[in-house]
Amino acid sequence: ETGVTQSPTHLIKTRGQQVTLRCSSQSGHNTVSWYQQALGQGPQFIFQYYREEENGRGNFPPRFSGLQFPNYSSELNVNALELDDSALYLCASSLDGSTQPQHFGDGTRLSIL
Amino acid sequence: DAKTTQPNSMESNEEEPVHLPCNHSTISGTDYIHWYRQLPSQGPEYVIHGLTSNVNNRMASLAIAEDRKSSTLILHRATLRDAAVYYCIRCNNAGNMLTFGGGTRLMVKP
Numbered sequence: 480e481t482g483v484t485q486s487p488t489h490l491i492k493t494r495g496q497q498v499t500l501r502c503s504s505q506s507g508h509n510t511v512s513w514y515q516q517a518l519g520q521g522p523q524f525i526f527q528y529y530r531e532e533e534n535g536r537g538n539f540p541p542r543f544s545g546l547q548f549p550n551y552s553s554e555l556n557v558n559a560l561e562l563d564d565s566a567l568y569l570c571a572s573s574l575d576g577s578t579q580p581q582h583f584g585d586g587t588r589l590s591i592l
Numbered sequence: 593d594a595k596t597t598q599p600n601s602m603e604s605n606e607e608e609p610v611h612l613p614c615n616h617s618t619i620s621g622t623d624y625i626h627w628y629r630q631l632p633s634q635g636p637e638y639v640i641h642g643l644t645s646n647v648n649n650r651m652a653s654l655a656i657a658e659d660r661k662s663s664t665l666i667l668h669r670a671t672l673r674d675a676a677v678y679y680c681i682r683c684n685n686a687g688n689m690l691t692f693g694g695g696t697r698l699m700v701k702p
Binding site: 483512514520521522523524527535537569571578580581582583584585586 | 624626633634635636637638641677679683689690691692693694695
């Protein structure tokens with residue numbers, strides 16, 4: 480069983496740039512959720528994709544957008560990067576967007592200069 | 593507010609039981625209670641979840657109060673590898689959003 484993998488592991492960008500983060504879901508999972516974790520805080524829900532459609536969104540501006548592909552992998556795109564976007568971005572996969580456990584990757588550390 | 597309340601930190605001795613409390617006084621009847629833990633430099637790891645009844649698995653036990661306003665995660669014999677931040681989370685019925693609070697940092701002493 481292949482777990483959740485994220486790429487890249489680390490990334491440095493400057494203000495105003497755009498970034499794309501990638502996530503491969505665990506085998507058999509059709510749902511992907513994205514979270515932002517600032518240093519010293521708990522993860523904050525960004526949005527979830529279920530069968531290629533957005534299935535819930537947290538309190539994040541529209542410059543945070545996502546995509547899910549037919550193989551259930553996913554991308555998180557952030558436009559017009561701000562210094563406060565510096566964080567660990569976590570991807571989690573699960574089955575059917577239900578209350579079953581979410582399986583997390585180890586995240587992408589994004590630093591904005 | 594979908595958040596839960598947990599102590600910021602707790603300490604335990606190795607091989608002793610640990611009881612991690614969580615208050616969720618405004619929980620709705622259909623919200624599940626999930627526990628995750630996060631080791632340094634890793635993503636969160638699922639521990640256990642439940643709705644009304646107490647639950648057991650190979651990692652831990654979850655005791656849910658009868659009024660569902662609080663719950664306790666029980667690690668039966670703490671090991672050094674259990675040192676982590678433990679998050680108690682309310683999960684809505686659709687299962688599409690985990691709302692993390694600040695969690696409890698568990699320190700395990702040898």
